[in-house]
Amino acid sequence: MSTFTFTPLIEDKFLNLQKRYPQPQSLMLPALWLVQEQEGFISTDAMEYVALRIEVAPIEVYRVATFYTMFHLEKIAPYHIEVCKTLSCKLCGEEKLLEYIEKMTAGSDKFKITKVECMGACGGAPMMALNGVYHENLTNEKVDQIIGAIL
């Protein structure tokens, strides 16, 4: 039996969204996002809870949660840095930038660094997203500023 529930705030958001779809299954992605918003990751318990709310078998939630790359199934470090590695960014110096970021954050357990595929910021290459916020046209100096503020 799942022990997970939505907080009142999140429950409110869920109920508002529920009105907008003809069938509860459409709430799969929105519900998973709400779980991740609430807890920072999606546990098996949370998956069973979502399954109940949107009226599908728990395995279906598990299947969706493992299909999409943005869902974390485990807790991660507080600062998630996603560096785009796809062609335009690679052409504009992503590899050197990644090396620099890794050097800057080495030794700190505050960061999780992931290489991701095209983020749709090709015109501002190279780029990274810090907890979802895009930082484009990166230089070593800009990285110093952004990461320095956290360290």
Add this chain to the structure above:
Amino acid sequence: MIVKIVSKKFDITDAHTLQVAKEQGAYSALESAFSKTPSEIVEIVTQSGLRGKGGGGAPTGKKWSLMPQKGDKPHYLIVNGDESEPGTFKDRQILQYDPHLLIEGIIISAYAMNASEAYVYIRGEYKFFIERLQGAIDEAYAANILGENSTLKHKVNITIHRGAGAYICGEKTALIESLEGKRGHPRLKPKKPEPEFYFGNPATVNNVETIATVPYIVENGADAYRQYGTEKSPGTMLFALSGHVNNPGVYEMPYGSSLLEFINEIGGGVRDGKKLKAVIPGGASTPVIKANEDLACVMLDYESMRNVGSSLGTGGAIVMDEDTDMVEALKNLLEFYHHESCGQCTPCREGSGWVDNIVGAILDGVAKKEDLDTLLDVAKTMNGKTICVFAPAVSGVIEGFLKNFRDEFENYIETGRYVKTHVDEITEVACQTSLE
């Protein structure tokens, strides 16, 4: 060369707010739209020759006319904002700078297809742009433009549906699967033309930019759109430029503009004064064009691109200079496809991994000559035997690289490293240009 139909308000401060947008003419097309019947609007859009701007280029009017005329099932408009094709970053411009234009387009398009519910599926990573659009939607609801209390002739609800990181969800049937709460697995294609189905109800999927173009067409007429572009590819598109170019960015131009001029004039030419080696013209899934007469003369329209063996795709051009290692470039793209394959059907799931590994082996200097034949053979198997066009795109990418840069691959196999080959300097030869 620049024409501002969809990007009209991009440079105006705060044009994403209702107040400023309205001052600049937002929602002015509604009057014209509601003075016509839905079928009349479909007819205008058809006459305008508007083609889908999500990569496929299929005629929009024809797609809309697949929606049933009669029937008691609710209709749905689904707007594809999953923009994940590498080199493409145009739809986000609309979401960021003129979200009310999109809302206006949605209202008119929904009216034309008798839909009252519209979902805008936006890729999960676009958090900022989702918030921008949501802000505009909230304003529209408050101003009784959208929703139950709308004072308009046709009431529409708009809901943003956030994706979660899957390129394949940009494929329209995979998008609907995702919207229905499932994995983004593309559906088997029907034998006869029919609309899409959302929980069994008729639905149409259109790209963000396509919908954002509708207000202009409806307000100004089909001919007003046709005055730009070419006969078969009329109108304008938000073309993107990235890679080794001085002025990367998004620029709205008529179809039929010269690719080379786009890169040299608007793009400011190749960075660091280097020579141009190759361009991927329309997003990663379009075959690469080598710097030769083809590249010098090719235009940014569907027909021209097809004639040189490539495709216009999403119009996102990636520029590569003379020092680019093309084998590494191909590896980079194949890794992308390897990560993004949904895994449903055999040729794509297994093939995209295998070709990635083969090119990896080539880069590592452990490949044999036969591996190039294997690579092309697997590419052939991935073409035309799968559920969706993902695998055929991979196939085209591989064939494009090998056709134009086979010598670099052979060099790697022989020497185990990149050997720079000669790059021709190309200038605008005597081609037809349409700068006007």
Add this chain to the structure above:
Amino acid sequence: MSDLVRITVNEKVIEAQSGANLLQTLLDNGIETPHFCYHEALGPDGNCRMCMVEIEGQKRPQIACDTLVQADMVISTESENIMSVKRSILELELINHPVDCPICDQAGECKLQEYYMQVGLYDSRLGTQKVTQKKHIDLGSNVMLDQERCVLCERCARFTSSYTKTHELGIIGRGDHARIATMPGKELDNPYAMNVVDICPVGALTSKDFRFKQRVWFMKSTPSICQGCAKGCNIYIDHNTPKYEKGAIYRYRPRKNLAVNGHFICDDGRLSFKEQNDDSFKGTQSKNLHISPKKAVSKFQKLIQSEKNHTIIVISPSLLNEHIASVLEFAKIIAAPVFSPLERYSDDQFGDDILRSNDTSSNRWTIKALGIETGYEKFIETLDSTRLVINFNHNLLLEPDVILSNKLINKINVHFTTRQCRNEEDSELSFAYAPYSFVSGSCVNEEGHLQALNAALTPTDEKPDLLELLHILSEKKLSQTLEQIWQREMQNLEPFKGLDYYKIGNNGIALRSNNV
């Protein structure tokens, strides 16, 4: 009813239902068409791409499972082009497949092996690493999962979602790291779970019970009928009798019969082969001591003489038709009444709306159709005034409750059984006879469907066919063989008049009389 139309396949014209599934049509016509994800019971999925055929007028090859039959279609499954396509698809299926054949139970009945011999036969050109996944995962319910061997046809997941509706299995992950799994911490847990082992075309899902026990090419498959309940699911008995050794059954598999059980059987029925292999109970005994068959026979004949008019016969409602016919004839000869109480052959917890029946006997239909007394009270009434009780395998008398036990203590108990009776010391005589997997015979399921069993193992002197036993005990008055009993005794029974064992066939016969 849709029309019959003509289509041409590999230059031969065949008749097919318009609108029918093309792949099923090809398979029904014996045209070998490799496929993984399509299954007759689960429908098409269109993901394996293996069933591609060439259709005249279509630019690209089409998957047959997603194509409907249309009049005048011209199809090729053998052209050089389509063979090349099939070879390429198969090659891609095998790219990440571990070469586990030497240790994989599926070897010999594996679709990858089969199709490789049909359309493959190429040399591997893989020079890079294969994707690895988890192996030998115990999913529960006797099913082992090997994620590496899986071809992601999704049949098993579709089985648990559409057939059992228990939703244990699904494909997780993406791309070439996609794999079959259950919810973390959850097991495969439903009464039909082991069917996934059959429907898995490769060695990804295998039976833990059968694991490493026997190579399939050593086994013979004999068609028979499960005796676990009144559904009468059709099975294959897979067995092997090595030279000079005793035969053993290694597993049951479902046998397709669209009129009875479709493509599946329940796990209880599937595993019921084990008791058939039990050889501990055999021969003739008296009061728990072995006696010679000769002595047993003569003792028996003395008893039926001395206790004439004080004898009662009880038969199990799972007795085969032929055995019932013989016993009824025997009962006439010794003028004893015959009872078959329904007690012990009903289980309200067992039946479901898929296959399993609450009636756990396998031939009650015949008992009722022949008017044999099934009431418990009537049985007890008669029992009280008899002295000799002859039991043909009825559970009530093999394991009597306290009250019945106390009554039976004062009687002379003779048992004809396939398993040990609990109160062996109280049985005057007991004759072991061969259980159903050793004999050919027939039974009728709860829907009135007459079905044939075929002998897989061979009876011995110590465990003879009951027909043979009764033939001897009746001083050769009763029929000895299957043929004889159908020609004589069975013809006296209304439901079977005019029928013959050899006319029953693999799919059985629906009997017209509805005497239930």
